Amino acid sequence: MAENLAEFSDDTFQSDVLESSEPVLVDFWAPWCGPCKMLTPTIEALADQYAGKVKIGKLNTDENRQAAINYQINSIPTLIVFKDGEPVDRLLGLQQQERIAEVLDRHL
Numbered sequence: 525m526a527e528n529l530a531e532f533s534d535d536t537f538q539s540d541v542l543e544s545s546e547p548v549l550v551d552f553w554a555p556w557c558g559p560c561k562m563l564t565p566t567i568e569a570l571a572d573q574y575a576g577k578v579k580i581g582k583l584n585t586d587e588n589r590q591a592a593i594n595y596q597i598n599s600i601p602t603l604i605v606f607k608d609g610e611p612v613d614r615l616l617g618l619q620q621q622e623r624i625a626e627v628l629d630r631h632l
Contacts, residue, residue, distance in 0.1 A: 526568035530581030534588040540581070542609040547631045548579045549624070552595070552602040554586045559618040560601045566621045570628070578628050607631050 532540050532550060541548045551567050553560035564582075571580040585592040585600060595604060595611060605613040605627060613627050
């Protein structure tokens, strides 16, 4: 896992995501999901690119069902940007790095 990439869980979601002072990008994924695996290098690169500006991390939906239920994750990968404890943007499916960066830049 990349140095700046966080790993979120149901137990840490409140403190790491909802109470964060900076915007947070959560990648909802699962180990069996091919597109999720393809997206991982992009998420890792963005975590390094936005270090200190946006907290970026992954949440395994197989191991952390409550967060997935709370945010109505019906397909993965799903990316949600949280700001001030609220979801403010959502991207579904495999995304290009430039597209995700555009979304993150809107919330800086």
